[in-house]
Amino acid sequence: MQKELIKQLFRKAFTNRFPGKRIPGNTERMEREGINSPVSVPDDYRGRINYEREKCTGCQLCTKVCPSKAVVYHEEENKISYHLLRCTFCGECVEVCPVQALTFTQDFLLARTEKD
Ligand code: SF4
Ligand code: SF4
Structure with a gap:
């Protein structure tokens, strides 16, 4: 052991x-500075959840199942918006969406400079 x-x-x-130092796609800098590869x-x-607005039919199923009220329906547009800060990544909305307008991505870098 010693x-x-x-x-x-x-x-x-x-x-x-x-x-x-952990910037996806920045392999050149990573190699230059000897930074380890990102963990796959x-x-x-x-x-982070990806919302494909054009696929969305406005059925509102996702707003009904979301336990943290992270999905909000906009009647005038018949579309939804998704609030990352409220999301607990439970996956209920992804599972219930009948047209796969909501999908999980592999993006775990969630820090943003814009509030919305
Ligand atoms: S993953 Fe869960 S918490 Fe996040 S928006 Fe979907 S239902 Fe809501
Ligand atoms: S469940 Fe899917 S289709 Fe229905 S409102 Fe949500 S994102 Fe749109």
Whole structure:
């Protein structure tokens, strides 16, 4: 065990500083600065939800099942909007949407500078 501990002391760290150095798609910078590759996420990862507005029929099923009231229906447009800050990523809306207008992405970088 001591041998392993000493080995670890001289190894490069496997974690990256977040978020400045952990920019997806910035492989050039990552290589230049010796930053480790991003951790891949599973196909069924529950990341930021993507809303395809043109697919949406305005059925409102998603607003009914959302436990955190993150989905809001806009009657005048017959469309919804989705509030990321309220979402708990439970997946109820994704599951209930009959036209797959709501889908999970693999995006886990959720910090934004715009409030909406
Ligand atoms: S994943 Fe859950 S909490 Fe988030 S919008 Fe859908 S139903 Fe609401
Ligand atoms: S369940 Fe799907 S189609 Fe219905 S309002 Fe929500 S996003 Fe639109």
